[in-house]
Amino acid sequence: MKKTISLLIAVLFIASFCHSQEQTDKKLRIRIYSTVNTNQIVVTPSFGTYVLDGQTPIRKQDKLILKAENGKLKALMGEKVLFSKDSVKLSSEDLKCFFQITPSNAKMRRYDNDLIVLLSKDKNNLLLINEVTEDNYLAGVVQSEAGGASDNVEFFKVQAICCRSYMNRFINKHIKEGYNLCDDVNCQVYLSRANKNQCIEGATQTSGEIIVDENDRIIETLFHSNSGGMTANSEDVWGNKIPYLRSVVDSFSIGRPNYQWEKEISQKDWLNYFKNKGVNIKDYNTKQELMNFSQEDGRKVKLFDIPLTQIRKDFKLKSTFFDVIPWGSNVKLKGKGYGHGVGMCQEGAANMCDEGYEYWEVIEFYYTGVKIKNLKTDN
Template sequence: MKVVAAILAISISSCQSPTSAALLEPELTMSVSGGMDVLTVEEYTAGVVAAEVPYTFHHHALMAQAVAARTYVTYCLAHPIRAHDDGADVCADPAHCAGFATEAMLAERYGAEYAEAAMEASRGAAEATAGEILTCGGAPIQAVWHASSDGATASSGEIWSDVAYLQSVKSPEEAEISAAEFTMAEVKAILGGDFDGKKNLRRTLTPSGRCESLTIGNLTLTGSEVRRKFGLRSTDFTVRWRAGKLCFVVHGYGHGVGMSQRGAEAMAQAGADYREILTHYYTGAAIEKPGRG
């Protein structure tokens, strides 16, 4: 199973109090497989862990993911900012909310044996951290995560708005490296009619070493635009023309902000517990277990 990092958008710039009096709602509605399910927060948490990371990860890496997932949905319930046409609180689309899987969904993709083991590990991680969330000023944080970084995570300000608890920190995992190349015809099709076809390249970098902007010919794109247009795994890339093709070498996977899932696994394997992992990646955040009111 591959790590599946959710694409979660930042819409806050500081710690804010929740709009709901209760930080942990007993139930939530989720849009999945063309229908609507009603789940408890803990059921949702286990389903996110099962979808987002391999069950073979160290149990403290799974526990860290469980707390991040529970925090994410708690924030969504308190700040309902991500619209769903069917009125659901969350959905199972990692491009919109977070990845989510049931045992049946896992069995269909990976087989019954994998599904049973994955759900057992995921439920165990949720139960071991039951009710725990990350907070800033007593409010749930927006606990974004990504699959992997190459040496350091990105601060939220490099991509979205600056958030105190989402700063660049070192990340110990072995870098994932991928490559992509495009002919000039493909580049022209991707960039559209405004592209003048010239091969000059100029890249500027963010403080964490990711692409801030890339000038190709007469066009200048942000790193995020380059990633989206060319389908790259991250904005941490080098680029050059070689043999008439635009060639990218990409490091890491995901937006790079918040907890690195591969980094969490590396930290756990090195002896860190889930609390150390979480407080490393979410700068200054506290781990609390609020009452249900």
């Protein structure tokens, strides 16, 4: 009997511990539909039951309408007005709950956990905030930003750690506006909850993990689509030397979808561009150099004192990593890679994971001298 009781106590103790662990799982406030001005939304629980302001239960068959009207936030269920106040919170009964939300002028999306609705400053629109656990948020970001790039969990672990590092670095970016981060590219894209299993696994299997530099500071996890076979030094793109953003030879990017590109430009336009920048194109050798520029021995930074980043911008090129050859009355730019080339190459990372490299090996390959730290277990 005594044994049974102590066993029962132990079970209860463990159960309550697990419960409180779940309950204390830190939540973030993420502004959703941050680029949309809307004055009315319809919310329906997709899974589980919700409670509106600790009072009214909202179930799967219910359609809760929230609208900004006469300077107040009005809540209706069908035709019935529930109340009119300044803010409301829809709380989920547990962490598995998710809901769907449809603004009057935007597409329906689904989100995990809770929803807070406030009036905008001018009281004409709604400010929508998803209160969500870190890993649910990260799974959603990983799927929104890179969901189609791979089906390999290992790749999504890499993505999740990068997104978690960004999240921790910028966690108070919008704190003065009443939330942590927004769902736009200005923070991290977060267009829905994750429903792709590999994205969810990527976030949960790396829970708490971030990337730090040798001084234990969270790194800036810059990435691009394809490095073209060699990543770039940070200072060659932005003039700012960052120790962990070093150029590395990257054979993993070769042959991936964004590895190569070509563009033809008329010789006249090409040469006039440099002429307008003060280059003497009448000089034979100068002209030859402009028509036969090569980066075969590695990435260069300038062409006749003009930064390749500027040339990329002006001619709308996919990368700065290109050679130039004469091509009839044109010049042909034969380019490699897509994006700024600094930090992690996404296509190369996906390829490394498919070849059997583990997520930390990918991170250590693209970010020089960094280490992975677990915020939940490491000091």
